[in-house]
Amino acid sequence: MxxxxxxxxxxxxxxxxxxxxxxxxxxxxxxxxxxxxxxxxxxxxxxxxxxxxxxxxxxxxxxxxxxxxxxxxxxxxxxxxxxxxxxxxxxxxxxxxxxxxxxxxxxxxxxxxxxxxxxxxxxxxxxxxxxxxxxxxxxxxxxxxxxxxxxxxxxxxxxxxxxxxxxxLAAWPEKVSTLETPRVLGIGRLEGVKRFDRLISAFARSDAPPGWELHLIGDGAERDRLRAHAIREGVEERVVFRGRVPAAEMPREYLGASILAVTSEHEGLPIVLLESAAHGVPAVAFEVSGGVRSVAPVLVPPGDVDAFGQELAGLMGSVQERRRLGATARATAEAFxxxxxxxxxxxxxxxxxx
CATH class of the missing domain: 3.40.50.2000 (Glycogen Phosphorylase B;)
Structure with missing residues (x-):
């Protein structure tokens, strides 16, 4: 047809x-x-x-x-x-x-x-x-x-x-993350709707264990403002602005991460949730849509930065919980x-x- x-x-x-x-x-x-x-x-x-x-x-x-x-x-x-x-x-x-x-x-x-x-x-x-x-x-x-x-x-x-x-979900990875690298990923355009300022604040309030970093993949008009926000929150040395990463290299990013964080003001069904789940990486996300609810294993009321930080802290503190939720996310992703x-x-x- x-x-x-x-x-x-x-x-x-x-x-x-x-x-x-x-x-x-x-x-x-x-x-x-x-x-x-x-x-x-x-x-x-x-x-x-x-x-x-x-x-x-x-x-x-x-x-x-x-x-x-x-x-x-x-x-x-x-x-x-x-x-x-x-x-x-x-x-x-x-x-x-x-x-x-x-x-x-x-x-x-x-x-x-x-x-x-x-x-x-x-x-x-x-x-x-x-x-x-x-x-x-x-x-x-x-x-x-x-x-x-x-x-x-x-x-x-x-x-x-x-x-x-x-x-x-365009491709199914054979490898999954070990979930041992102390890294939280935020992926998307550095624009207001993605609310990476909330993610930086949540990461700062999580009292992340030593060695943990927040990596932001993407570029956009908010980059300088977000850098300044990381300084105000006292985590400028632990927030890494990676810029754009070619699509072909994204599987390596998921394999090198332990948590995905989605703090957008609104989303339908973000591809990054599906891709991270397929790589066995658990996600913490604001509960902003039915699409997000269908994939993310850890949901937080929209805009609740303190609760988001608490969920990040729980996952950063337990590799066993990351692996449990990562396995659940990967099984869920097969339907997509x-x-x-x-x-x-x-x-x-x-x-x-x-």
């Missing part, structure tokens, strides 16, 4: 884009015709798949935040013309912004599906919920990351067409293997066709 993924930008370094390209490659590998459309090119395009089995399209060569009304309208016309040439199948719009952008542009030959990569809690606290309420009921299916989130949108946003398919997730998408396509 023909499957089209449509993103506002498909080559930005981000979770939505990573999941999109992983699914596209997986479905193409199963013999489907797959297209990935980015309406705008990213400022710094990132290549997710070295040898894609699917076709990629960029409608506008200009980043989204640089185009005016007339250029946007021209891009929308080019998008509509491209969609009109596609064979019958499905078009998966990967965000509320993409659903509204494509209103009226999807031909009758393509069955429209709207994804949402966030949680109900996040949608409720911003413009997303009203947009989902307004536009997703008219789609053939509205897809969320966990059964819990799908239920919440069905109940509270009155969506009649919810479905859940999780994010995929790419083949299982692709099965879920194919079941969804069959359900729509019925």
């Amino acid at each position: 023909n499957v089209v993924f449509a993103c506002l930008d498909a080559d930005t370094l981000g979770g939505i884009q990573q999941v999109t390209h992983t699914l596209a490659q997986g479905l193409a590998g199963r013999g489907h015709e797959v297209h990935v459309i980015g309406v705008h090119r990213a400022r710094a395009p990132f290549r997710y798949v070295d040898e894609p089995l699917y076709r990629q399209h960029v409608i506008s060569r200009h980043p989204l935040d640089t185009v005016g009304r007339s250029a946007r309208a021209a891009a929308d016309r080019r998008l509509a013309r491209l969609l009109a040439t596609m064979p019958p199948g499905f078009v998966i719009m990967t965000s509320p912004g993409m659903v509204t952008r494509m209103a009226g542009a999807v031909p009758a030959s393509l069955r429209p599906i709207g994804q949402y990569h966030g949680s109900y809690e996040h949608a409720r606290d911003c413009w997303h919920l009203n947009s989902i309420r307004a536009h997703y009921p008219e789609l053939d299916q509205a897809v969320f990351l966990s059964p819990d989130d799908a239920w919440r949108f069905a109940e509270h946003a009155l969506l009649p067409n919810t479905w859940s398919v999780p994010n995929p 293997l790419l083949d299982h997730v692709l099965d879920g998408w194919e079941s969804l396509f069959a359900h729509i066709e019925r």
Whole structure:
């Protein structure tokens, strides 16, 4: 069958884009015709798949935040013309912004599906919920990351067409961490929404045993502010800013860690939780979504920095507990293997066709 993924930008370094390209490659590998459309090119395009089995399209060569009304309208016309040439199948719009952008542009030959990569809690606290309420009921299916989130949108946003398919774990590692290296990992863009300031504070309040360090992998606008925050918290010599690490080198990072920490303001189902779990690394996370609840073995009320620090302290102080929870996390992660997730998408396509 023909499957089209449509993103506002498909080559930005981000979770939505990573999941999109992983699914596209997986479905193409199963013999489907797959297209990935980015309406705008990213400022710094990132290549997710070295040898894609699917076709990629960029409608506008200009980043989204640089185009005016007339250029946007021209891009929308080019998008509509491209969609009109596609064979019958499905078009998966990967965000509320993409659903509204494509209103009226999807031909009758393509069955429209709207994804949402966030949680109900996040949608409720911003413009997303009203947009989902307004536009997703008219789609053939509205897809969320966990059964819990799908239920919440069905109940509270009155969506009649919810479905859940999780994010995929692209690869299964044969090796697992020994969980003996005294290292806590925080992974993601150094931006406000990730709230690494809370992680630094929690690490400082955990009274970490000698030798333990917090390694932050990622880069972003908050780097200098976070360095200053580590100094104020008195842990500047134990917080290591690693910058970007290539995706191919991330397995080594998980194997060299003992705890993953997720302190984001909001998350859907972060890939780092799945990857760390597959490497047998237990995670402490703020309970901000059904997706997080489905994977993280240690959950903390959102924003409770003291409780987060206590959970970190407990794990840092017991290799036995780390190994117990790491084994549980790895067993949980098997359900998110790419083949299982692709099965879920194919079941969804069959359900729509019925």
